[in-house]
Amino acid sequence: MDNYSQLLAFLWTTEHGNFSAASRAHGLTPSAMSKLISRLEDRLQVRLFQRGTRSLTLTEEGAAYLVSARAVFNAMAEADSLAEAFPTRVSGSLRLHTMTSFAKHQIIPWLPEFLAAYPGLTIDVQVGAQFSDQFDQGLDVAIHSGVLPDSTRIARKIGQSRWIICASPAYLARHGTPEQPLQLLDHTCFSFGFNSVWNNWDFLLNGKRITVPVVPKATFAQGDLLRDLALDGAGIVRLAEFHIGQDIREGRLVPLLDAFSADSFEPIYMIYSNRKHLSPRIRVFRDFLEQKLAQSPWNTSGP
Structure with missing residues (x-):
């Protein structure tokens, strides 16, 4: 479950451009969002973002990971959508x-x-x-x-x-x-x-x-x-x-x-x-x- 939380943090940060905006949108602190990204990078052994003063940009490895991360997220969303229909099917x-x-x-x-x-x-x-x-x-x-x-x-x-x-x-x-x-x-x-x-x-x-x-x-x-x-x-x-x-x-x-x-x-x-x-x-x-x-x-x- 922690791996999926890290993946979500990565997608949210990519969408909002920085830790502060991503954390505000999803009810986390900027520190918690930053820690999730750091754990993800440690686990993957690559740097996903170039940290700037006000914004973040994806590295080459981050751009490649984004493709896979979106595929995983879409698959999870589809599975959840199917499961939500079970009680009435x-x-x-x-x-x-x-x-x-x-x-x-x-x-x-x-x-x-x-x-x-x-x-x-x-x-x-x-x-x-x-x-x-x-x-x-x-x-x-x-x-x-x-x-x-x-x-x-x-x-x-x-x-x-x-x-x-x-x-x-x-x-x-x-x-x-x-x-x-x-x-x-x-x-x-x-x-x-x-x-x-x-x-x-x-x-x-x-x-x-x-x-x-x-x-x-x-x-x-x-x-x-x-x-x-x-x-x-x-x-x-x-x-x-x-x-x-x-x-x-x-x-x-x-x-x-x-x-x-x-x-x-x-x-x-x-x-x-x-x-x-x-x-x-x-x-x-x-x-x-x-x-x-x-x-x-x-x-x-x-x-």
């Missing part, structure tokens, strides 16, 4: 990893609107039930819920969703509606096929928190498959409201055992690698997503 590819159910029910509905707003941006959406740190492989953003593993990554809460036990009206008409948590043991239930808190069917019974040891008839890696089974009337499932909230509001699924609810709310996080100098493509996606989630009836907390 949204282009390139955004790589996103999230849960299949979240992508399908919370991102896909507004994705065309987002892409139309930012035509220079493309999005690569990768899905998986659990968070996997792939930022070193080029991932930009991850969206996942629940307890995240300890990490140096930045996790920004963007919402909160309730977990709901539910079934279709057709299933309940055939098999009856459970009135007590333990009655779930007599019903056909489905769950996730991996170790997760999502498989804990928790309730408040007589003032105490209990977990009913539901033994699922089948397990699946994706929540959408559990939802499909419930909609088909095959059994009872436990899924996030961001996933099945529309089904409940439209009567396709019926919440069960709400009176025993253990307030199973789960935070949803947007995860990225660094808070500082956030890429414009990440920032606009984050802002757009938070705006949409704030309007969602299932989101009980907002960002």
Whole structure:
């Protein structure tokens, strides 16, 4: 940085003709300006100016250096001009990893609107039930819920969703509606096929928190498959409201055992690698997503 300061001092002195005028124009003292030029000459091992009583003139070496100095200054100015445009330039590819159910029910509905707003941006959406740190492989953003593993990554809460036990009206008409948590043991239930808190069917019974040891008839890696089974009337499932909230509001699924609810709310996080100098493509996606989630009836907390 000191080298660049010396170069600027040389250009300013050349422009104004002496140290006093150059220093006044750029907020330095004549002594400070003179020292910068002297350091530059010492570093280059040449004299750049002939010092006169009232003015300075370039030496032959100074005239040659002026050509290069102006080229360096113009290149720096061009680079700064490009960088200043970065905050408003949204282009390139955004790589996103999230849960299949979240992508399908919370991102896909507004994705065309987002892409139309930012035509220079493309999005690569990768899905998986659990968070996997792939930022070193080029991932930009991850969206996942629940307890995240300890990490140096930045996790920004963007919402909160309730977990709901539910079934279709057709299933309940055939098999009856459970009135007590333990009655779930007599019903056909489905769950996730991996170790997760999502498989804990928790309730408040007589003032105490209990977990009913539901033994699922089948397990699946994706929540959408559990939802499909419930909609088909095959059994009872436990899924996030961001996933099945529309089904409940439209009567396709019926919440069960709400009176025993253990307030199973789960935070949803947007995860990225660094808070500082956030890429414009990440920032606009984050802002757009938070705006949409704030309007969602299932989101009980907002960002």
